[in-house]
Amino acid sequence: MTEAPAEHxxxxxxPKSANVFIRNTLMETLGLQSATFxxxxxxxxxxxxxxxxxVEGPPAVGGQHMAPDDYNLDLLDGAGLHRIVLLVRDPRDALVSWWHHL
Structure with a gap:
């Protein structure tokens, strides 16, 4: 099994504020493009x-919200994407969002 390039x-x-901030910071500081799939x-x-x-393109930040089902995880594995960063939302922020939107 091959690994995706480390630059990806x-x-x-x-696309909430923290994820957008992290994506934009990575793009600006590392010179990455944005990709959606x-x-x-x-x-x-x-x-x-x-x-x-x-995976085959230039270094990029990719992805959006996706289900962690077998189909998606198999595709990510087959593409060589084995390193995962998990962003855990502050529960207080989730509570404020829940109150605001519901």
């Missing part, structure tokens, strides 16, 4: 061709 960063999460509105499924273009 997979950032999974909703999840089919919008379709159960958060990874588009295999877009994922291939991400």
């Amino acid at each position: 960063v997979l950032l999974i999460g909703l 999840v089919i919008p509105g379709v159960r958060q499924i990874v588009n295999p061709m877009a994922l291939f273009n991400f």
Whole structure:
């Protein structure tokens, strides 16, 4: 199994302020491009061709919110994306968001 290039960063999460800040900071400080490979509105499924273009393309920050199901995880594994960064949201922030939106 091959590894994806180390210059690629997979950032999974909703486009909330912290994730957008981290993505933009990585792009600016490391000179990375932005890439998306999840089919919008379709159960958060990874588009295999877009994922291939991400891995084979120039160094980039890729991903959006995606389901951690067998299909997506198998695609990420097959693409050589084995390093994962998990962003854990501050529970206080989640509570404020829940109160604000619901």
